[in-house]
Amino acid sequence: MNFPDSDTLLLYAVPSICWAASICWLLYRQRSAFPGIPGSDGLISSYLVALRFLRRPNEVIVLGCNQDRNGVFRFARLFNWEYVVVGRKRVVELAAAPSNILSAVEALADTFQTDYTLGLEFRINPYHIGMVQGPLTRNLSRCFPRVRDEIVHAFDHVLGLHENVWNLVQIFPASIQVVARTSNRLFFDLPICRESEYLQLCIDNAVVVFTRGPMLCRLPKVLRPVLGPFLSPRKRTLRQVLKFLGPLIDERLEQEKRYGRNWPGRPNDLISWLLDVSEGEGRTKPVLAQRVLIINAVAIHTSAMTLTNALYDLTTYPEHILPMREEAESVIAAQGWTKAALNDMHKIDSFLRESMRLNINTLQLRRKVVAKDGFRFSDGTTIPYGSFISVPGKATHYDPGTHSIALDADIYISLPNVFDGFRLSRLREERHGLDASGCSDLFTRHMISTAPEHIAFGHGQHACPGRFFAATELKAMLAHMLINYDIKAETDIRPPEICIAEATMPNPQGKIWIRKRE
Numbered sequence: 001m002n003f004p005d006s007d008t009l010l011l012y013a014v015p016s017i018c019w020a021a022s023i024c025w026l027l028y029r030q031r032s033a034f035p036g037i038p039g040s041d042g043l044i045s046s047y048l049v050a051l052r053f054l055r056r057p058n059e060v061i062v063l064g065c066n067q068d069r070n071g072v073f074r075f076a077r078l079f080n081w082e083y084v085v086v087g088r089k090r091v092v093e094l095a096a097a098p099s100n101i102l103s104a105v106e107a108l109a110d111t112f113q114t115d116y117t118l119g120l121e122f123r124i125n126p127y128h129i130g131m132v133q134g135p136l137t138r139n140l141s142r143c144f145p146r147v148r149d150e151i152v153h154a155f156d157h158v159l160g161l162h163e164n165v166w167n168l169v170q171i172f173p174a175s176i177q178v179v180a181r182t183s184n185r186l187f188f189d190l191p192i193c194r195e196s197e198y199l200q201l202c203i204d205n206a207v208v209v210f211t212r213g214p215m216l217c218r219l220p221k222v223l224r225p226v227l228g229p230f231l232s233p234r235k236r237t238l239r240q241v242l243k244f245l246g247p248l249i250d251e252r253l254e255q256e257k258r259y260g261r262n263w264p265g266r267p268n269d270l271i272s273w274l275l276d277v278s279e280g281e282g283r284t285k286p287v288l289a290q291r292v293l294i295i296n297a298v299a300i301h302t303s304a305m306t307l308t309n310a311l312y313d314l315t316t317y318p319e320h321i322l323p324m325r326e327e328a329e330s331v332i333a334a335q336g337w338t339k340a341a342l343n344d345m346h347k348i349d350s351f352l353r354e355s356m357r358l359n360i361n362t363l364q365l366r367r368k369v370v371a372k373d374g375f376r377f378s379d380g381t382t383i384p385y386g387s388f389i390s391v392p393g394k395a396t397h398y399d400p401g402t403h404s405i406a407l408d409a410d411i412y413i414s415l416p417n418v419f420d421g422f423r424l425s426r427l428r429e430e431r432h433g434l435d436a437s438g439c440s441d442l443f444t445r446h447m448i449s450t451a452p453e454h455i456a457f458g459h460g461q462h463a464c465p466g467r468f469f470a471a472t473e474l475k476a477m478l479a480h481m482l483i484n485y486d487i488k489a490e491t492d493i494r495p496p497e498i499c500i501a502e503a504t505m506p507n508p509q510g511k512i513w514i515r516k517r518e
């Protein structure tokens with residue numbers, strides 16, 4: 001038998017000891033009066049819960065929610081306690097808390113170890129958020145024609161379908177390619193949005209953030225600076241992406257130096273929008289290129305997962321296809337392909353919102369308590385400094401009690417965990433002809449509307465600023481698919497979702513049949 005040599009032993013022993021020591025220390029240090037989930041009070045049992053959360057997160061959350069439906073519970077993660085907030089009132093308070101008390105950026109920095117995967121700037125100066133809220137969203141209508149054009153080309157190119165022959169398509173990878181191209185057509189226009197090497201760099205970078213980030217997060221803090229640079233190829237990716245973006249950024253900075261910020265002929269794209277909101281160091285070439293990678297990382301996988309889920313739902317509940325296709329065809333016949341036309345596709349909007357409601361992450365609205373005195377709810381309950389706090393996605397979206405407060409349509413109350421793509425469009429049809437006071441609540445239930453009961457895009461201070469673009473892109477994609485393609489399920493069973501810790505994703509192996517319509 002071969003025994004490992006001393007170097008190998010050391011390599012495994014040091015991290016293991018550090019890891020065990022960190023866990024014991026942290027769990028001991030953070031003992032508190034908050035109820036843990038049943039059976040998790042001891043050191044060993046809490047550690048077992050932390051491991052269980054990685055593989056079967058919803059079981060852990062259900063235990064906590066069943067314990068107290070209107071309060072706060074906590075469970076152990078590998079290096080900290082996670083406080084989970086249940087009930088509308090608490091969600092409203094959490095969502096409204098300012099960033100100097102509850103920080104969304106610090107929570108993301110922890111989950112995805114962004115210091116290593118996206119660079120320090122992500123956390124220290126997150127000016128990309130203002131860029132998405134401001135210039136990017138303001139320019140959506142103006143840039144819609146190029147986004148629409150790319151949707152046509154991207155589906156054609158990625159699906160590669162000829163005539164009306166059925167093809168079995170693995171839908172998640174295809175969605176990623178289509179979304180990456182379409183998003184980058186908004187960001188840069190031609191030709192860069194079709195550079196396959198550039199697109200692959202953006203996609204691979206996002207994969208690193210979503211897979212290696214959480215992996216790093218499961219290592220003890222002391223090991224992260226050592227292993228971070230090995231696990232994340234951030235610097236290499238940045239160097240490679242600068243081959244594509246470097247000359248473009250140089251030229252913009254040069255033009256600005258010569259002719260001022262609003263020089264004639266300045267392109268309406270991501271670099272200009274980033275330059276609009278940045279100052280000093282934020283306007284240097286590597287920082288701007290890294291920001292492009294950051295925007296791609298937050299935009300591509302979220303939208304591709306939403307599109308994949310929508311297509312799984314559409315093929316699982318095919319009775320939605322015809323009514324949505326008829327709606328899309330009649331709206332486009334009357335108005336053409338404009339962003340405004342998408343606002344009249346109520347069935348598609350309702351369908352996507354329903355798909356996002358049912359396919360929700362285990363934990364949403366994750367925040368880190370950064371105020372030294374902790375975060376205090378109005379009833380005095382205080383979450384200590386340095387803790388993480390979040391809202392359970394499924395418990396919130398599937399809860400009949402909560403939904404009966406927000407949505408008083410009978411069907412919504414009785415069947416919260418059943419997929420009904422037209423819940424909201426039906427409500428709109430039922431109220432047709434009523435005056436504005438009878439319909440006002442409909443305006444708060446679009447795909448982009450957030451609420452304490454609907455947190456797919458978060459809610460409050462840090463609600464996703466990219467949701468206006470995501471909704472435009474996804475509605476246009478779904479309408480395009482319905483009009484130009486037939487789709488059907490591969491099997492009777494919807495490909496099962498994958499849950500790992502707080503994240504839920506559509507099954508990446510799932511396939512659907514697609515053919516071009518005549």
Ligand code: HEM
Nearest residue numbers: 104298299302303306365456457458459462463464466470
């Ligand atoms: C369907 C697609 C998308 C989904 C489901 C989604 C979801 C989310 C969620 C849940 C959050 C956290 C909100 C919170 O904690 O309260 C978030 C934040 C954010 N999203 Fe999105 N997102 C999507 C698309 C996009 C796109 C396309 C962009 C950019 C173009 C974007 C940019 C951002 C940014 C910058 C933040 C951070 C906001 C902040 O911390 O204040 N997202 N998104």
